Amino acid sequence: MSSTAQSLPIEISSLCKAYGPIKALDDVSLNIAAGEFLTLLGPSGSGKTTLLMALAGFVRPDGGSIRFGDQEMIATPPHKRGLGMVFQSYALFPFMTVAENVAYPLKIRGVSKSDQKTRVERVLDTVELGGYGDRRITQLSGGQRQRVALARAMVFEPQIILMDEPLSALDKKLREHMQIELKALHQKLDATVVYVTHDQREALTMSDRIAVVNHGRIEQIDTPERLYRQPHSFFVADFIGESISLPVTVANDTAQLGGRVLKSDLAIAPGSGGHRLVIRPELLEVMSGPVPEEANDLSGRVNDIIYQGDSVLVIVEHNSVGMINVRVPANRAGQTGLPSKGEKIGLALHPEDTIIVPEHVS
Amino acid sequence: MNISEGNAGAKTFHNASTLKAEDRRERLTFLGLSMPAVLAILIVVFLPIFWLSSLSFYNAAGELSTENYARIFESALYRRTFVVTFQISIAVTVICILLGYPLCYLLTKVKDRTAAILMIFVLVPFWTSVLVRTYAWLVLLQRNGIINSSLMSLGIIEEPLQLAHNLTGSIIGMVHIMLPFLILPLYATMRNIDTDLVRAAVGLGSSPRGAFWRVFFPMSLPGLFAGIVLVFILSLGFFVTPALLGGGRVQMLAQRIESTITIYSNWGAASALGVVLLLLALVMIWLMNRVFGLDKLFMR
Numbered sequence: 001m002s003s004t005a006q007s008l009p010i011e012i013s014s015l016c017k018a019y020g021p022i023k024a025l026d027d028v029s030l031n032i033a034a035g036e037f038l039t040l041l042g043p044s045g046s047g048k049t050t051l052l053m054a055l056a057g058f059v060r061p062d063g064g065s066i067r068f069g070d071q072e073m074i075a076t077p078p079h080k081r082g083l084g085m086v087f088q089s090y091a092l093f094p095f096m097t098v099a100e101n102v103a104y105p106l107k108i109r110g111v112s113k114s115d116q117k118t119r120v121e122r123v124l125d126t127v128e129l130g131g132y133g134d135r136r137i138t139q140l141s142g143g144q145r146q147r148v149a150l151a152r153a154m155v156f157e158p159q160i161i162l163m164d165e166p167l168s169a170l171d172k173k174l175r176e177h178m179q180i181e182l183k184a185l186h187q188k189l190d191a192t193v194v195y196v197t198h199d200q201r202e203a204l205t206m207s208d209r210i211a212v213v214n215h216g217r218i219e220q221i222d223t224p225e226r227l228y229r230q231p232h233s234f235f236v237a238d239f240i241g242e243s244i245s246l247p248v249t250v251a252n253d254t255a256q257l258g259g260r261v262l263k264s265d266l267a268i269a270p271g272s273g274g275h276r277l278v279i280r281p282e283l284l285e286v287m288s289g290p291v292p293e294e295a296n297d298l299s300g301r302v303n304d305i306i307y308q309g310d311s312v313l314v315i316v317e318h319n320s321v322g323m324i325n326v327r328v329p330a331n332r333a334g335q336t337g338l339p340s341k342g343e344k345i346g347l348a349l350h351p352e353d354t355i356i357v358p359e360h361v362s
Numbered sequence: 363m364n365i366s367e368g369n370a371g372a373k374t375f376h377n378a379s380t381l382k383a384e385d386r387r388e389r390l391t392f393l394g395l396s397m398p399a400v401l402a403i404l405i406v407v408f409l410p411i412f413w414l415s416s417l418s419f420y421n422a423a424g425e426l427s428t429e430n431y432a433r434i435f436e437s438a439l440y441r442r443t444f445v446v447t448f449q450i451s452i453a454v455t456v457i458c459i460l461l462g463y464p465l466c467y468l469l470t471k472v473k474d475r476t477a478a479i480l481m482i483f484v485l486v487p488f489w490t491s492v493l494v495r496t497y498a499w500l501v502l503l504q505r506n507g508i509i510n511s512s513l514m515s516l517g518i519i520e521e522p523l524q525l526a527h528n529l530t531g532s533i534i535g536m537v538h539i540m541l542p543f544l545i546l547p548l549y550a551t552m553r554n555i556d557t558d559l560v561r562a563a564v565g566l567g568s569s570p571r572g573a574f575w576r577v578f579f580p581m582s583l584p585g586l587f588a589g590i591v592l593v594f595i596l597s598l599g600f601f602v603t604p605a606l607l608g609g610g611r612v613q614m615l616a617q618r619i620e621s622t623i624t625i626y627s628n629w630g631a632a633s634a635l636g637v638v639l640l641l642l643a644l645v646m647i648w649l650m651n652r653v654f655g656l657d658k659l660f661m662r
Contacts, residue, residue: 056565079564079573091562095580104576105566152566162565 007035007192008069008159010055015064017050017216024050025061026216032194037186039195039203042213043239049164051213052196056162057081068160084153084161084191088168090145092137098124098148099133105156123155126185143174150182154189163195167202179205200240204228212236219361229353232269233361237278245276246321248356255356258320262296264354271358281313281327283353287346288337295348298324302345305338314338316345411640418634430634440618440635447615450529450604451597454536455544458593461537462544463586470552481549488542496606499535500526503607527609535603543596544589551585591650595643615639 010032017025024047032038040048053059055066057078066073073081084105092101099120106116124130127147137145146166153161167175167182183206186193197203203210204224211221212235220232231237234245248255248262255262257277268275284298291297300318312334314326326347328334339345375381421429434440465484469477487495502508503525510522525531555578563573601616608614615635622632 058561058565077570078561079567079569082567083565085562085565087558087562089556089558091556091558093559093563093577104563108567108572156567 006159007190009034009036010160010192010194011065011067012051012055013065013067015051015054015061015066017047017054017059017061023047023216025054025064028064028216028218030211030218030221032192034192035190037183037193037195037206037208039197039207039210040213041197041200041203041210041239043198046213047216048196048198048213050216052162052164052194055160055194056083056085082158082160084156084158086149086153086161086163086166088165090149090166090169092145092148092152094137096137097133098129098135098137098140101137101148102133102152102155104152109156111156119155120151123151126154126188127151142170143178146170146178150185154185154191158191160192160194161189163193165197166195168197168199175202176205182206204240212239214239229355230266231278231355231357233271234276234278234357234359235361237276237355237357241280242282242325242327243278243280244323244325245278248275248277250275250356257296260296262354262356263294263351264356265351266355268356269358269361271361273359275356275358278355278357279324279349280353280355281325282311283349284324284326285348285350286314286326286328286338287348289346291346291348295350296354298347298349299345300324300347302339302341302343305341312338314345316347414633415637415640417629418631418637420630422628422630430630431638433631434634434638443613443615443618444638446613447598450533450536450612450614451594453533454540454597455590455594457533457537458540458544459586459590462541462548462589463582466545466549466552466582466585469549470555484542484545487538492539492602495539496535496603499531499538499603499607503531503534526607528611529608531607531609532604532612532614535607536597536600539600539603540593540597543592544586547588547592548582548585551588552582555581587650591647594646594650598643598646599639 010030012028012030012032015025015028016023026047028047028051040051042048050059054061057073057076061074064074068081093104096104099117102120102123103116106119111119120133121130124133127150129144129147129151132140132144132148137148140148146169149166153163167178170178179202186206195203195206204227207224209221209223210227212219212227214235220227220236222230227236228241231240237243238245246257248257250256250268253268255264255268255275255277262277279298285295287299291299298316298318298321300316302314303317303323304315306313306315307330309330311327311330314328316324316326318324324347326345328338418430419426419428421427465480469480472480500507504510505522505524505526507525509525510519513519514522525534559577559581560573563577564570568576599616600614601620604612604614605617605620608617616639619632619635619639622628622635
């Protein structure tokens with residue numbers, strides 16, 4: 001889609017909002033680059049939706065600043081912020097046709113009838129709903145409604161688009177399909193996108209950067225890969241991806257597990273409340289021979305083998321730290337030489353995969 | 363299996379006839395269960411209506427004629443009654459909309475607890491006898507009633523206002539009694555309007571006022587329509603309140619029917635009035651549905 005408007009950066013600083021004793025936003029500061037796809041990821045009640053609604057203007061913060069480009073927006077009413085919005089419930093007007101829904105923001109802005117028509121048609125083509133203009137909303141499937149909501153949010157070429165869990169009502173297959181589509185669409189649009197979800201996989205798939213929100217604070221903001229491989233806190237490590245964790249002791253920047261020094265290439269983030277070793281089941285390597293000297297040895301005895309289709313989960317009993325999960329591919333390479341139940345298994349945790357995090361970020 | 367059915371060669375499902383018999387039995391059960399209600403309605407509602415309306419085709423001498431209908435259309439008195447009935451019903455409906463719509467909107471905006479308390483104020487009078495409420499209004503509205511005496515003691519008026527025993531009194535009383543019939547369906551509809559829709563409209567650039575008129579109002583129309591039909595149709599045939607608060611100066615259709623029977627004991631004329639009222643009510647429902655076009659609005 002050609003665009004007359006340039007996307008805008010968003011600058012959020014010291015944003016606070018309390019509901020009684022609960023701090024929904026606790027001094028949140030966040031810079032979003034122009035044209036970036038940023039996801040606010042967190043469990044329900046973490047404050048991610050409050051943050052989005054504050055950006056939209058539907059929640060009035062107690063204090064702080066929100067700037068779109070170089071314009072202060074904190075006191076601007078929602079209808080003057082010029083945002084495209086996609087709601088979880090889609091919020092399509094049931095008494096209007098698809099075309100009328102999409103034309104709504106244009107009509108409000110006084111765009112001429114003929115101009116409305118061409119722009120609506122173009123945007124419906126973009127979301128692959130060409131020719132659906134005269135349909136009623138009630139005649140559409142969930143995925144189609146989702147596309148109409150998207151078309152309506154981008155038809156007036158807003159510089160910023162906010163999305164509140166737009167895919168959560170779709171079934172898994174369609175959701176995964178739409179994730180790829182949305183990502184492709186964002187690359188065509190010249191707009192900054194702020195996306196809210198509680199689905200970590202969705203966030204990893206779509207985002208340029210992810211801000212992990214917990215208890216009204218941003219725990220970590222990073223690219224998907226860095227967030228996954230180098231989490232700064234136990235919360236982030238636990239929330240994103242599959243993992244098991246073991247308590248470790250840290251002194252002088254070295255961690256010890258069960259009395260043995262852990263070799264790690266990754267810096268240990270500052271924090272409090274003790275430290276944990278985070279083991280991602282797919283990062284452990286099953287060794288047919290002895291565990292190499294430079295890796296951490298987590299060998300044990302196979303307790304159970306669970307077939308899960310795309311992969312096989314091996315539960316290993318380690319004699320000092322307890323149960324460790326290992327995921328191996330279900331293909332031949334993964335299965336060759338895999339010990340059976342009750343046998344010994346050699347497990348290596350390489351230093352670049354050895355994630356040690358504090359319980360709480362400082 | 364020994365429960366195989368049907369002709370050899372023809373494709374039949376296993377246990378097909380047993381399942382069919384079950385189907386039949388179920389249908390008969392439902393029919394049997396609904397029969398008492400259907401019969402009761404037939405006997406208590408439809409038979410009297412047919413009997414009464416057939417009376418309208420007989421004149422005082424007991425001969426078949428259209429005399430009763432001719433009189434309705436020729437007599438200025440009857441025409442006046444129809445006009446007054448419609449005027450009052452329209453006035454009551456309009457006032458109910460003006461009072462009820464903002465109240466319902468307020469109910470959707472306040473906290474659930476507050477809404478529940480406000481709803482009690484709507485419902486308690488609704489559960490109170492119409493007669494009791496009408497007499498209560500009589501007490502409030504009369505020449506030396508509370509309203510007149512307090513307005514006079516405040517020095518706002520010199521002479522007591524003529525609030526009862528006239529059209530004003532009838533309309534005040536009727537609005538009070540009809541208001542819940544507008545509020546209940548309207549509030550139910552408004553409550554079901556997804557607040558995200560109004561938010562979406564605002565988020566997409568509508569002012570709050572614009573979002574109300576473009577999104578909320580159209581979505582509340584089915585409830586408003588239901589309320590309007592209820593209030594208007596009930597008002598057309600209303601008797602107690604205009605009879606008591608009108609003080610004889612206000613003659614609505616139902617009162618005319620009553621006096622035709624009790625004073626002139628002319629059943630034919632009275633039932634002709636009733637038939638015309640029934641037909642008018644049906645025509646009004648049909649017309650309103652056409653005007654609002656709500657079936658189109660919510661095609662599902």
